[in-house]
Amino acid sequence: MCTNFQHLFRLFNPANGLFMTNKTLHFLLPMLAVLSMCCCTGRGSQQPMNNDTTAIQSSPVMIDDTTVAGLIAYYPQYGRIDLVCGQMPSKNADSIIFCAEAAFTHELLDEFAHSNIDGDHVSGGKRYKGAVCSDNSGAFAWFGDTTWEFVHGDYGELLDSVAQAGGMGFGQAIIIHNGESVRPLWRDGVNQYRALCEKDGRLCIVDSRDAVEYERFVALLEQFAPTHALYMDMGAGWNHSWWRDGDGKVHEIHPTAEKSRYCTNWITFYK
Secondary structure, three states: OOHHHHHHHHHOOHHHOOOOOHHHHHHHHHHHHHHOOOOOOOOEEOOOOOOOOOOOOOOOEEEEOOOOOOEEEEEEOOOEEEEEEOOOOOOOOOOEEEEEEOOOEOOOOOOOOHHHEEOOEEEOOEEEOOEOOOOOOEEEEEOOOOEEEEEEOOOHHHHHHHHHOOOEEEEEOEEEEOOEEOOOOOOOOEEOOEEEEEEOOEEEEEEEOOOEEHHHHHHHHHHHOOOEEEEOOOOOOOOOEEEEOOOOOEEEEEOOOHHHHHOOEEEEEEO
């Protein structure tokens, strides 16, 4: 029970000699309605979409391409999230609304192994040992309900917790944590970059509209001002991703490429 409810219960408990009159109820019920909307958790939790976000309102994936010029943000209106490993989810699975590569793949192997995903990870509520990756400076985890967490630093305990909760999680490079940029700028070259973000209490996947220097992408993210931003694997093949609209039509963000067959894991949002 939340602390505020406990206080009100004690205040108007008949055992304390205090009874609710009609006037008291008229005052108290609106307060209870507001308090019932509060979330008693310190983790991120899915919040309603802001009305000022430019979006395809009829779609299970809302799209904002105006908040920061040069960025496109995809907001899946999901029921659950998983890290699918081994084979990319089928576009024919109409319960899936967004799918994109998440953690790095260690080597180009023709056969899948969890040990070829960079960093330990949780898929379907089960924890797996991954390859050692010095670039993984943090992680994202979803706890199987409405809560998630971004961490900067060691994430072993986070993965233990999320596995026990039946959720998912993976390691990657933190770009922004608690509103602060994490340096150095570790990537080179021009690319269309991507990050998993928490913005105004919502999860979103943010892409650079055009190929840019990594430093430019980080600067654009700083303008976007998410609470957290975690890098997602990109590059020809690894950038293959798609989302589903309200009519069930699949839209590819980036097409398949020769190296797409080496991809190993995908963050997957379900209705």
